[in-house]
Amino acid sequence: MNDIELIKEDVLLDCSGLLCPMPIVKTTKAIKELQSGQILKMIATDAGSPPDIAAWSRQTGNELLLSTTENEKFVFFLKKA
């Protein structure tokens, strides 16, 4: 079983087609709507997003549970702190 199938998100945010800095701007907006402990799944096509989401996670304290690819897109699971 794949890791990606083990995590169930509460909210899905699709940032496909958006370039820096919009994926992290939209991720910030989406995570503000969540309760602590809830999970956001974010999909992006920006090749800069894997390092940027990792940095965003370190800076904000919202945990990056998984950073992977699915259907040739980048997929992130983020848990609200």
Next chain:
Amino acid sequence: MSKSNPNAPKRLALISSKGTLDWAYPPFILASAAGAMGWEVGIFFTFYGLTLLKPELTAAVSPLGNPAMPMKMPFGPEGFQNINWTMPNLLMANVPGFESLATNLMKQTFHNKGVATIEELRDACLDLDVRLIGCQMTMDVFGFKKSDFIPQAEIGGAATFLEFAADADVQLFI
């Protein structure tokens, strides 16, 4: 480095001094990204950067001062779009209409690639509580009034910026 409050969030202090489209991007991109990471952010708009505080943004691309500015065509087959058209700037700067052509090409290429507009980035900054501060001295020199700017803009001088920047973790002049 002596931060007055060690528990304060990280802080970014930017000076935006140029008003052309290409130079308008870096301050708004960095400010919105830092705001998204929970940092305190302030941008001090001075000289030509002041125009970025106007409600209607008219930032254009100038071929002057952009030596060998590469340009991409936003249409046609991929191979054609990937060509870097090097513009001999002193020559092209004198061609009537070249500035608006260059501006439209850059806007269209950025749009095609998925880059947000300056308006969208500035709105994101405002959503993220980025402080936008207009330089009073250059406002006086260029004849701008506070009412020429978006209502969220603050006004201040060098001391206002320096006080904010003194406690900043990152300071950049753009």
